[in-house]
Amino acid sequence: MRNTKTSASRLAWLTSDYTPWANKYVYWLKTPIGILLSLAAVALAMGIFVTPQGYVLLLTILAVVGLGVVWPWVGLRGISCELKFRTRRCCEGEKADVIVEIVNRWPIPVWGLAIENGFFVEDSASDAAVALARIPGWSRCEFVWRFQPVQRGIYPQAPPRIVTEFPFGLWKAKRSVKVQQELTVWPKTYRLSNFPLPQGNHRSVTSPSDQRTGQEGERTGVRPFRQGDSLRTIHWSLTARHGRFIVSERQGSAQTRARIYIDLDRSSHQGFGPDGTFEWAIRIAASIATELVQQHNVVVLDFGTHEEQMTGAQASIHRTMDRLARLEPTEETAIMRRSGSGCDWSVSVATDLSPPEKVTSRTIVLRSDGFRAASEASEKQASLAHLKPWICVEDHDNAARQLLSQWAMKGREAWCGS
Numbered sequence: 001m002r003n004t005k006t007s008a009s010r011l012a013w014l015t016s017d018y019t020p021w022a023n024k025y026v027y028w029l030k031t032p033i034g035i036l037l038s039l040a041a042v043a044l045a046m047g048i049f050v051t052p053q054g055y056v057l058l059l060t061i062l063a064v065v066g067l068g069v070v071w072p073w074v075g076l077r078g079i080s081c082e083l084k085f086r087t088r089r090c091c092e093g094e095k096a097d098v099i100v101e102i103v104n105r106w107p108i109p110v111w112g113l114a115i116e117n118g119f120f121v122e123d124s125a126s127d128a129a130v131a132l133a134r135i136p137g138w139s140r141c142e143f144v145w146r147f148q149p150v151q152r153g154i155y156p157q158a159p160p161r162i163v164t165e166f167p168f169g170l171w172k173a174k175r176s177v178k179v180q181q182e183l184t185v186w187p188k189t190y191r192l193s194n195f196p197l198p199q200g201n202h203r204s205v206t207s208p209s210d211q212r213t214g215q216e217g218e219r220t221g222v223r224p225f226r227q228g229d230s231l232r233t234i235h236w237s238l239t240a241r242h243g244r245f246i247v248s249e250r251q252g253s254a255q256t257r258a259r260i261y262i263d264l265d266r267s268s269h270q271g272f273g274p275d276g277t278f279e280w281a282i283r284i285a286a287s288i289a290t291e292l293v294q295q296h297n298v299v300v301l302d303f304g305t306h307e308e309q310m311t312g313a314q315a316s317i318h319r320t321m322d323r324l325a326r327l328e329p330t331e332e333t334a335i336m337r338r339s340g341s342g343c344d345w346s347v348s349v350a351t352d353l354s355p356p357e358k359v360t361s362r363t364i365v366l367r368s369d370g371f372r373a374a375s376e377a378s379e380k381q382a383s384l385a386h387l388k389p390w391i392c393v394e395d396h397d398n399a400a401r402q403l404l405s406q407w408a409m410k411g412r413e414a415w416c417g418s
Helices: 002-010 020-030 032-049 053-077 236-242 277-294 314-325 399-416
Strands: 079-085 089-091 096-104 110-116 128-135 139-147 153-155 161-164 173-176 178-181 183-186 208-224 246-253 257-262 298-302 307-310 345-351 363-366 391-393
Touching: 020 032, 032 053, 053 079, 053 110, 053 161, 053 173, 079 110, 079 173, 089 314, 096 110, 096 128, 128 139, 183 314, 236 246, 257 277, 277 298, 277 314, 277 345, 277 363, 277 399, 307 314, 391 399
Parallel strands: 079 178, 089 183, 257 298, 257 345, 345 363, 363 391
Antiparallel strands: 079 096, 096 139, 110 128, 110 161, 153 183, 161 173, 208 246, 298 307
């Protein structure tokens, strides 16, 4: 092993880049068209200095290059493409149908079409979302393919384009694709167990409490008539039995408001792909918010720079999840609203790179060293490395299991009053 490393270090000078400034001028030679043009230059030199047959080789190479550039360019001039999603919303990991309509106005067919750009989190120049073998001449074709997003967001994330490199792959002709309907991908949520929240003080007709008297819900008891009571509350059978007015008491309305703080500061997160701390923080916050809303609570999502209120109404859930799908890391300093927030229960979602002032008594901490590292991750120091959080998520591979198990444990402790 040591001999191998020694020999590799001795030969390292053969692969070192001594003129990186010149790369942008010579890298085109690595492409197929660059190689052919280099051969054309050699053929020209042969024709001038060696033999006239070099000119024949030169013309052949130039004909191949010309055909490889002109054919795809001409073929795409008669092509128009429209794209739309069959559904407006889906969650991470779910499949959505994409409808592609291509119109060919030329009488000749077009081969080797592909649609690229905007469908993958880490797009490269060669990432094709779908490839089409042949479009007949003077035709209108419709194709349906299934797209499975791995990360929340608005798709396509960049303007898509239709491309072709037929016949020789020397040059890629491109045309923009018209998007008729976008796809909003919600963050993936996990079904959490019920968590007991403190009794709220906010009025709601959907959350009557047996610990509060009022005019909603089931009957909880009776009492003597007091001045101002409605005649509709009189319990007539007991009134006739006791010879005085007796009124019924019913449950009063009470609803808990919960606040979920999410640290969106870019410097607090490590990795921004599907397995980064930023995406998992949003998934965890969305899971908690969805669970609390299903228990008829009002949830306030606090992003530091702005807030979003989520109720049990379907329109409110859709609006909040749509905004979660559009969330991006922020550069500005976010401030937690700890005082005067008007909420009965709160929890924060942060990482061990978050500043200590963003820590509360109930903080869900994501350990940055267990998630996909960013390029600058080695320069970051975990300020909350020694903190014992309320819930701790160690790595992205087991993040969902760790969240579910620790949430269930905290729920049991709360139910038991510990």
